[in-house]
Amino acid sequence: MTKKWPNNRTINLVFHGHSVPAGYFKTPIVNTLKSYPFQVLNELKKKYPFAVINIINTSIGGENSISGEERFKSHVLTHKPDVLFIDYALNDRRIGLEKSKKAWKKMINQALKDGVKVILLTPSPDLKIDLTKADNELEQHSNQIIKLSQEYEVGLVDSYSLFKEIQKNCDCVADYMSQGNHPNEKGHSVISTAIMDFF
Structure with a gap:
C-alpha cells in the first residue's frame, strides 16, 4: 500500500457478515459511511495516500454464517479479496x-x-446480554472464534473483549450503541481502531 503509481495496484478489502458490518445503526437506518468498514477505509487513506483501496461489503442484515457460507464463493471470492473480514457471531x-x-x-x-x-471478528454487544457474566452466549461464540483464529493461524479482532472491558470499567456500553444490537459511530470506532492495528 506504500507503492506509488504506476507500481501500485488495487487492494480489495472484503467485509462479510451481518447487519453490523453492513452499516445498520437504528433499524432501518443504514449509516454506511460511519460503519467500521468505511471508518477503516478513511483511516487507511490517511495512512496510505498512494493506495487504491476498495472496500467491498458483502454483508446482509439478519444473516448468519450458514447462509453466508452458502453464497461465499459467488459473493465473496469472486471479488478476489486481498484481506477478508468475517463477522457473524x-x-x-x-x-x-x-x-x-x-x-x-x-x-x-x-x-x-x-x-x-x-x-475473524468476535461479536459486538447486544444490550440484552450482560457482558460481565461469565460464559454468556456471546462469550461462548467469542471463545470459539478465538480458537478458530489460533487453529488456522489467521488474524483476530477481539471486539467482544474490547466492549467487555468498557462495560467493566464504566458500565457504559449502552453509550456505544444505536440500538440494542447495533453499535453507533462510537461503537464502530472501537472495532475499526482494532482493525487498524493490522495496518
Whole structure:
C-alpha cells in the first residue's frame, strides 16, 4: 500500500457478515459511511495516500454464517479479496456453536485455499446480554472464534473483549450503541481502531 503509481495496484478489502458490518445503526437506518468498514477505509487513506483501496461489503442484515457460507464463493471470492473480514457471531446465536463452527471453518478453508488473508471478528454487544457474566452466549461464540483464529493461524479482532472491558470499567456500553444490537459511530470506532492495528 506504500507503492506509488504506476507500481501500485488495487487492494480489495472484503467485509462479510451481518447487519453490523453492513452499516445498520437504528433499524432501518443504514449509516454506511460511519460503519467500521468505511471508518477503516478513511483511516487507511490517511495512512496510505498512494493506495487504491476498495472496500467491498458483502454483508446482509439478519444473516448468519450458514447462509453466508452458502453464497461465499459467488459473493465473496469472486471479488478476489486481498484481506477478508468475517463477522457473524452476533447472529450465530440462533444456530448454535456447532453449526456456526462448521460454517466458519468452510469459509476460512475456502479463503485460505485462494491465498486470501483472513481476519475473524468476535461479536459486538447486544444490550440484552450482560457482558460481565461469565460464559454468556456471546462469550461462548467469542471463545470459539478465538480458537478458530489460533487453529488456522489467521488474524483476530477481539471486539467482544474490547466492549467487555468498557462495560467493566464504566458500565457504559449502552453509550456505544444505536440500538440494542447495533453499535453507533462510537461503537464502530472501537472495532475499526482494532482493525487498524493490522495496518
